[in-house]
Amino acid sequence: MDKAFEAWEKEVNNLTGALGKFCGLNEFKFKQNVAGAEDPGFNDADWEVKKDLTWSLKDGIAYFRKKLHLPEKVEGINLTGSPIELNFVFPSGVEVFWDGKSLYQHKFWADKIATPLLLPDKVEPGREHLLVFKTPSGDGLGGFGAYFSFPMVEEALFEISTASAQIKFARNILEREKKAPLKKIFQKVLSLIDPEIIKRRNWKEIFASIKEIEKELEPFRAFARKYRVHLIGHSHIDMNWLWNYEDTIHVCLRDFDTVTKLMDEFPDLTFSQSQSHIYKIVEEHNPQLFDRVKKRIKEGRWDVTANAWVEGDLNMADGEAICRHILYSRKYNRERFGIEPNIMWSPDTFGHPVTIPTILSHAGIKDYYFMRPGSRFLSGGFTHPIFNWQGRDGGQVLAFNSVYNAYIFAESVITVARRFRENYGLSESMFVYGVGDHGGGPTRKDILRKKHLDLKPVIPFLTFSTTRKYYDTVRKRKVYPVVRTELNAVFEGCYTTHSDIKRANRNCENNLLTLETLAALANLLGKEYPVQKLESCWQTTLFNQFHDIFDGSAISESYRYSRDLAKEVLESSTGLLNESLNFIVNQVNTQGDGTPILVFNQLGWERSEPVEFALPSGISGKEVSLTDERGKRIPVQIIQGKKGIFIADNIPSFGYKAYWLKEGPYDDHDPHLNPLPLEGEDRGEGAKVSADIKSGIFETDYYRLEIAPDTGVIRRLYDKANRREVLSVGRSVPEDQSSYWAETCGNLLQVSQEKPHPMSAWIIGNVFRTENLLGLEEFKILEEGPVRLVLGIKRRYKNSLIDQKVIIYAGLPQVDFSLFTDWQEKGSSQDGVPMLRVKFRAGFDQPQAEFEIPFGWQVRKTEGKELPALKAVSLAEGRYRLGLLNREKHGYSVDGNNIALTILRNPYEPDSLPDSGPQKVDYRLRFGKLNQVEMAKEAAGYNRFFSVVLASKHPGKLPSTFSFLKFQSQNCIPSSLYQSLDGKSLILRFYEVQGRKGKSSLKFNFPVKSIVKTDLFGKGTQTIPVCKDKASVSVNKYSLNTIQLKSPSIIPLLQRGKKGDL
Incomplete structure (x- = not known):
């Protein structure tokens, strides 16, 4: 480009x-924990001069004071008599004082960008003003941005920046079109450019020069208008992030009202809004406003982009929960608006598993919009703004x-238009603003x-548009880059911060999926399915999965x-x-010797797990006997x-098994007890755990476990059946048999201290100290019997007591851990963030790290990064796997053959005490020759407890052991069984799971009229032949x-009374 232009630019x-x-407000006098500092006469001579506008709300109320003398002119622009607008964003909330008078106050997020605060005075040169910001103490983010705006300054900035952007765009058009007439015109434009005009700050000259330049650029208009930018207006509304639910309601109502009024004023304005819960808020709190919105939706100007109940976290939600987001959002859209949106809108979600395209395709959703983690999700950088994401x-x-959260300016819209043309040859681009x-x-x-830019010559064609219009337009082009990987990860601290909400979510997911299955089975027997109540429970659970809530990055009031x-x-x-459960139990024949105990398996495979039950009245508990229907002890x-x-043991899939409990010992003379065992089965007496404390x-019978009594770490875990070391052996140092490297052992608890850093809830900062917790206060057997041994290990770290139970079952190839701590180690802006992990070193050379994700597994590098998982991470070496399972956690790291689960973090913002106080964490080591299907089933079984009912004895049409439905497949996992929404x-x-085509078979113990393979919403894609009580699915x-x-009747099931040994 011409040197004159370079000088001009x-x-x-x-x-x-x-x-x-000049307009920015970047330096203030600052002090915390003072009173009355809004008074202009207050003496702030000894206050800190603060340029880094961050602080800790936890440390108390803060004042920011700034004395102002607004000049007559700034860079040649006359300010005298100009209105003064104050723009700011205070995530913490703020009270604003102008010359000692309070002008504005909001408890939570205070944002005056959309509608700036008009100050009561106009510019009067020489007059002194005092601007004071007062922020509260407590939870939130300590940081803000603020600036003044003046109409003449805004106009000047707009005109000169727009002129510069147009000249550069014209040059780009010339390079692409290579047309001689345009070149001649552009040379004339360059001749009109005079840097001296800008230097003189004579705005009459500057505006006249810009007008002349734009007049000469007029022939470029036709070429610039070939670029079309779809402007997508949007309001990103976080649910209860740094504010309470009442404020969320206020924001939703305010924005919907504002947009509908703007639509009245500007007939071409369009708007896109996601999250069905937002629409429900408006429907419930302002029906008249909701009707106005429905009218705009019907017109096609209001674009509903909601295919999820809220914009939730996708790395930590169960795959079935993600499906419920889609199902309930689609149901709401159909019932309220008669529409089926085609896009999943996830701009602020903190990462995206590789299975999301599979889920969305199964739902018929074709489009995806996201921002995070942007270009960071692939090594080497990733710059494609549009691509086919393939599962x-x-x-x-x-x-x-x-x-x-963009704003409409010439440079912004031109940049996106050029990027799409240069990368893809596309003249259509999308610009999300608001x-x-x-x-x-x-x-x-x-x-x-936008209206002003429409009048400019070298600006792309700007159109208020919708996502549907944009995606439908660009989809016509078939060739885009294809991405076949996960789009992760960002904000790794969020996988652990705020353990309470993660535990609550897992419990709710587990309960609702169990309820769906057992209610569906009860429905087969004639009980009404609780459609509305389930919907309400799911909607509430899905609300709590909103990314800022679920990720632990909201304030304490949000978590309450x-x-x-x-x-x-x-x-x-x-x-x-x-x-x-009671409805089903009432149909079961429970007659037998003793109190019937029915154990229900809500999962789609036969499984064995420990079961706890309360002793019924009349049984003292001194000595009891338990048998199954075959008399097995x-x-x-x-x-x-x-x-x-x-x-x-061996509880049937989607079924149950009965046991009978009675007081006293087993009767060795009872001919009904202890029948000959089946092949490979013991007589049932069990074997105690051998222990040397x-x-x-x-x-x-499965393994040998060696735990160091002085430190509590596992020095050896030997798998007898497979004759191999599960964990690295913690060998003694040759010169001192009592010494060994704790880092080579298992069950090593470590406390790391992160340096103070911003966004401490989101980010795991630099660790400057790690301490191994090797001192014990107690090491003893807490419980010992024929089923299990419970070892108690008590540690103390500073002010925190850590009680750990190691649970060893005589009849299961696993080691369970239950950790309780009253955690008192607090994070702060001075000391940083404490983080507790448990670490195991596997006895593998080069393991593959497999992280459970929604509906699958993700293999990741073993380089020590904190990464998300659902219920398990396993290390695989050949056919052998070591799984570290959890019941409420998501943050794992794998470094070589070291696997660690992050138990808790206690950052200091926005919630100052997210993980203080009582914390309970359960995890399990499961090992053996297990494939990914089996490990996923183990993880699901660890989380989805058997349902146990102590029943009365009565006859029934159903047998004492029964499976309603049996699913057989070597490579597939059933994830849910429920009644359809209709x-x-x-x-x-x-x-x-395993990347193999094949067939899965079904065998059902209830009448089935037809089976249809469908999409997520039940739209049929293939009829499956039914042969009596069996079917096979490709x-x-x-x-x-x-x-x-589809089942035509429930009566035959009760009449059959068939035993369910499928």
């Missing part, structure tokens, strides 16, 4: 920089990656800037609210679950005289599959 940049600096099954969505986070949406200034919501869900769902262990525990050696059919969903690799079973 340099002067333009100097000018705009100077104006920006392993081949299903794909057209994905668009961009920021979502104030967001605490809502806001399109501003009047944005709309007017969400904990109460989760409590309501658990109470309601537990009550409904008990109703379904089942070892029972009494816990503190109040509860019993046994291993419920002094040496720390514990042994079962109540007309039974839905079974399963997913393929399955593609890595596919998500839904089948619909």
Whole structure:
């Protein structure tokens, strides 16, 4: 480009920089924990001069004071008599004082960008003003941005920056078109450029020069208008992030009202809004406003982009929960608006598993919009703003990656237009704009800037548009880059921060999925399915999965609210679950010798797990006997005289098994007891765990476990069946047999201290100290019996007591851990963030790290990064696997053959005490020759407890052991069984794990009229032949599959009374 233009642009940049600096408010006098500092007469002479506008709200109320003398002119622009607008964003909330008078106050997120605060005075040169910001103490983010705006300054900035952007765009057009007439015109434009005009700051000259330049650029208009930018107005509304639910309601109502009024004023304005819960808020709190919105939706100007109940976290939600987001959002959209949106809108979600395209394709959703983690998700950088994101099954969505809180300026829209043309040859691009986070949406200034830009010669064609119009337009082009990987990860601290909400979510998911299955089975027997109550419970649970809530990055008030919501869900769902269980139990023949105990398996495979139950009245617990229907003796262990525990073995899939409990010992003369064992089965007496507490050696038929009595670390775990070391052996140092490297052992608890850093809830900062917790206060056997041995290990770290139980079952190849701590180690802006992890070193050379993700597994590098998982991470070496399972955690790291689970973090913002106080964490080591299907089943079984009912004895049409439905597949896992939302059919969903085509078989013990393979919403894609009580379903690799079973009658099931040994 011509040197004159370079000189001109340099002067333009100097000018705009100077104006920006003048308007910016970047330096204040600062002090915390004072009173009355809004008074102009207050003496702040000894206050800190603060340029880094960050602080800790935890440290108290803060004042920011700034004395101002506004000049007559700034960079040649006359300010005398000009209105003064104050723009700011205070995530913490703020009270604003001007010359000692309070002008504005908001408790939570205070945002005056969409509608700036007009100050009561106009510019009067020489007059002194005092601006004071007062921020509260407590939770939140300590940081803000603020600036003044003046109409003449804004106009000057707009005109000169727009002129510069147009000249550069014209040059780009010339390079592409290579037309001689345009070249001649452009040379004339360059001749008109005079840096001296800018230097003189004579704005009459500057405006005249810009007008002349734009007149000469007029022939470029036709070429510039070939570029079309779809302007997508949007309001990103976070649910209860740094504010309470009442404020969320206020924001939703405010923004919907503002947008509908702007639509009245600007007939071409369009708007896109996601999250069904937002629409429900407006519907419930302002029906008249909701009707106005419905009218705009019908017109096609209001674009509903909601295919999820909220914009939730996708790395930590169960795959079935993600499906419920889609199902309930689609149901709401159909019922309220009669529409089916085609896009999943996830701009602020903190990462995206590779299975998302599979899930969306199964739902018929074709489009995806996201911002995070942007170009960071692939090594070497990733710059494609639009691409086909493809799942392993081949299903794909057209994905668009961009920021979502943008503003309409010439440089911004030209940049996106050029990028799409140069990268893809596309003349169509999408630009998402609008104030967001605490809502806001399109501003009047944005709309007017668009109108002004329409008059300029070298600006792309700008059109207020919708996502549907944009994606439908660009989809016509078939060739885009294809991405076949996960789009992760960002904000790794979020996988652990705020353990309470993660535990509550897992409990709610587990309860609701169990309820769905058992209620569906009860429905087969004639009980009404609780459609509305389930919907309400799911919607509440899905709300709590909003990314900022679920990720632990909200304020404490938000968590108080969400904990109460989760409590309501658990109470309601537990009550409904008990109703379904009792209904089924009443149909079961429970006659036998003793108190019947029915164990229900809500999962789609036969499994064995420990079962705890309360001892019924009349049984003292001194000595009891337990048998199954074949008379097999089942070892029972009494816990503190109040509860019993046994291993419920081989409980049928989607079914139950009965046991009978009675006081006293087994009757060796009873001919009905102890029949000859089946092949490979013992007689049932069980075998106690061999224990030597002094040496720390514990042994079962499955493994030998050696725990150091002085430190509590595992020095050896030997798998007898497979004759191999599960963990690295903690060998003694040759020169000192009592010494060994703790880092080579298992169950090593470590406390790391992160340096103080911003966004401490989101980010795991630099660790400057790590301490191994090797000192013990207690090492003893807490419980010992025929079922299990419980070892108690007590540690102390500074002010925190850590009680750990190591649970060794005589009849299961696993080691369970239950850790309780009253955690008192607090994070602060001075000391940083404490983090507790448990670490195991596997006895593998080069393991493969496999992280469970929604409907599958993700293999990741073993380089020590904190990464997300659902219920398990396993290390695999050949056919052998070591799985570290959890019940409420998501943050794992694998470094070589070291696997660590992050137990808790206690950052200091936005919640100052997110993980203080009582914390309980359960985890399990599961090992053996297990494939990914089996490990996923183990993880699901660890989380989805058997449902146990102590029943009365009575006859029944159903046998004492029964499976309603048996699913057989070597490579597929059933994920849910529930009644369809319309109540007309039974839905079974399963997913393929191992990347193999094949067939899965069904055998059902209830009448089935037809089976149809469907999409997520029950739309049929293939009829499956039914042969009596069996069917076979073809399955593609890595596919998500839904089948619909229609049963004509429940009566034959009760009449059959058939035993369910399938």
